[in-house]
Amino acid sequence: MITVNEHFLKLKAGYLFPEIGRRVGAFAKANPDAPLIKLGIGDVTEPLPPAVCGAMLKAVEEMSRPATFRGYGPEQGYEFLRQAIADCDYKSRGVAVRPDEIFISDGAKCDTGNIQEIFGLDNIIAVTDPVYPVYVDTNVMAGRTGAGDSSGRYGNIVYMPCTAENNFVPDLPSRPVDLIYLCYPNNPTGAVATQEQLKKWVDYAKKNKAILLFDSAYEAFIQDDSIPHSIYEIEGARDVAIEFRSFSKTAGFTGVRCAFTVVPDGLSAYTRDGQPVSLKSLWNRRHCTKFNGVSYVTQRGAEAVYSPEGREQIRQIIALYMSNAAAMRKALGDLGYAVYGGTDAPYVWLKTPDGVGSWEFFDLLLQKAHVVGTPGAGFGAAGEGYFRLSAFNDPEKVKQAMERIAAI
Numbered sequence: 001m002i003t004v005n006e007h008f009l010k011l012k013a014g015y016l017f018p019e020i021g022r023r024v025g026a027f028a029k030a031n032p033d034a035p036l037i038k039l040g041i042g043d044v045t046e047p048l049p050p051a052v053c054g055a056m057l058k059a060v061e062e063m064s065r066p067a068t069f070r071g072y073g074p075e076q077g078y079e080f081l082r083q084a085i086a087d088c089d090y091k092s093r094g095v096a097v098r099p100d101e102i103f104i105s106d107g108a109k110c111d112t113g114n115i116q117e118i119f120g121l122d123n124i125i126a127v128t129d130p131v132y133p134v135y136v137d138t139n140v141m142a143g144r145t146g147a148g149d150s151s152g153r154y155g156n157i158v159y160m161p162c163t164a165e166n167n168f169v170p171d172l173p174s175r176p177v178d179l180i181y182l183c184y185p186n187n188p189t190g191a192v193a194t195q196e197q198l199k200k201w202v203d204y205a206k207k208n209k210a211i212l213l214f215d216s217a218y219e220a221f222i223q224d225d226s227i228p229h230s231i232y233e234i235e236g237a238r239d240v241a242i243e244f245r246s247f248s249k250t251a252g253f254t255g256v257r258c259a260f261t262v263v264p265d266g267l268s269a270y271t272r273d274g275q276p277v278s279l280k281s282l283w284n285r286r287h288c289t290k291f292n293g294v295s296y297v298t299q300r301g302a303e304a305v306y307s308p309e310g311r312e313q314i315r316q317i318i319a320l321y322m323s324n325a326a327a328m329r330k331a332l333g334d335l336g337y338a339v340y341g342g343t344d345a346p347y348v349w350l351k352t353p354d355g356v357g358s359w360e361f362f363d364l365l366l367q368k369a370h371v372v373g374t375p376g377a378g379f380g381a382a383g384e385g386y387f388r389l390s391a392f393n394d395p396e397k398v399k400q401a402m403e404r405i406a407a408i
């Protein structure tokens, strides 16, 4: 008899965004004339920058000619893109990351979900609460957790609550943990972590022989010059951290798919008898076995993100989204909501009115304002009573959404 991986049966709900899509779809079917404004899933709305499109068109041309056609590329990504990343994302900030430590992939969602495969099943993982659901769900699927409770928390995971009181940056865990997921600028709260806060985590990981999995998919949205863009800006982080980045939100690649993961040389985890094993070599082995690389055309588009024109075009697009976030913060603040985030991240995190739960607020906004957001509870138990609005939309639509919320 064929059996299933029963760990999947522990998952408490459908994946958050399809679940929201299902509810919005049902509402739209019942109310076909309701003009919905979507500030839910963080999906970009501005088109690809012209510099990216130009580079991709040129790459398509190359692919159309026998002399310049390319088949399989290197699984880890083309040297031209890895070098551009090393120079422009890292060297420019005084951080030493070599091209051969960079693995190009089709998304930070996949990478942050897949990375747990190279770690032992008996590791204790720690996540912030609220949290990007991929980190938790993939560990549930792998069998690294116990059963879930009614709030959606799973046994054997250390949850680190992030609240307004700790500025949505968690305190160190009170019991030893091995694998720590951190995301800054944070999805969903929009909070950022300072040098000092991140240093505490690097020191913790060093002392406890733990690994930090640092998701910095939203670093391009940082406006405050004192905030680190990379975990490797923190002294000692190369010895304890893996970093994930993405072109999705930075450069409008949600539908194109390109991202990368940095696994430094010298970063190790251990066999049961204490022998160090290179995580870069394990990740490389996994990557080559399960992945055949991102397309040449896409990688040429990603490379153009670092050209002078590309950078300027991206700066303008990010400024547009951040002006949306500022408008949302202002409008919601004027309405009396406690608002967080939205200054260095494309997400605004707000406290729902007293006595109104996250999903209840989701329904209220959908029914009365025809505005779609994301319930904080969907990101974890500590997200209950909060709500996330994404700044990815047209400024006029954001303005309308705020007017409709004001009129509820």
Ligand code: MLT
Pocket (backbone or CB within 6 Å): 040, 041, 042, 043, 109, 187
């Ligand atoms: C989100 O809305 O949290 C993100 O768009 C999801 C993702 O990047 O996978």
